[in-house]
């Protein structure tokens with residue numbers, strides 16, 4: 685798989701002596717969490733993992749060379765049981781996923797580091813990353829953070845319908861991969877499923893609502909797509925990658941500068 689993260693920002697390229705020599709109190713480590721799971725008929729199963737690496741890689745372009753921020757190798761396998769039944773979905777259980785994050789947090793702590801951000805690009809991991817950010821803070825005293833996707837970036841040109849109900853193999857993900865890895869996108873295989881219509885909002889929604897229902901992809905999207913990839917363009921993808929990268933960089937720099945309450 686391709687990487688966009690500059691070699692000098694990859695922790696795994698260092699020797700243990702080089703890692704040991706880092707300013708461990710100040711350095712911010714990033715642990716990416718993503719997924720290997722079905723993304724419709726038109727996107728690769730690595731989509732969430734590619735997007736994680738891509739946004740992080742572009743974010744590093746906005747981070748000063750002297751800022752001590754390093755990316756750890758990603759936890760590519762996530763909790764994807766909502767997509768089980770679609771070939772290529774490789775899921776780990778919530779217990780396994782949390783145990784891996786716990787053990788990696790223990791290793792970060794044992795290596796002497798203090799600051800760790802879980803950077804997530806798969807919705808199925810969100811609740812688990814949130815729990816683990818707090819648990820690693822409680823168990824090891826790590827200064828942990830959680831960061832997701834485009835860090836709240838705005839995406840001009842995305843329709844209201846897609847914004848509300850396009851959340852998997854949708855226009856946004858398709859455009860981003862059309863810009864970054866067009867050879868992995870199959871526009872002749874686009875399918876469309878919307879789980880609701882913005883003109884007829886229902887009380888119960890699958891996500892992003894006070895009242896939700898626990899969904900499995902096969903309940904709501906026969907092809908595995910939730911959204912409409914057809915309007916996706918590489919041009920918008922490039923704009924949206926830039927928008928997300930800037931926000932991710934700003935968030936990482938804020939975490940780097942973050943001081944505990946009461947400390948100088």
Ligand SMILES: [Zn+2]
Pocket residue numbers: 723731732852853857
């Ligand atoms: Zn995805």
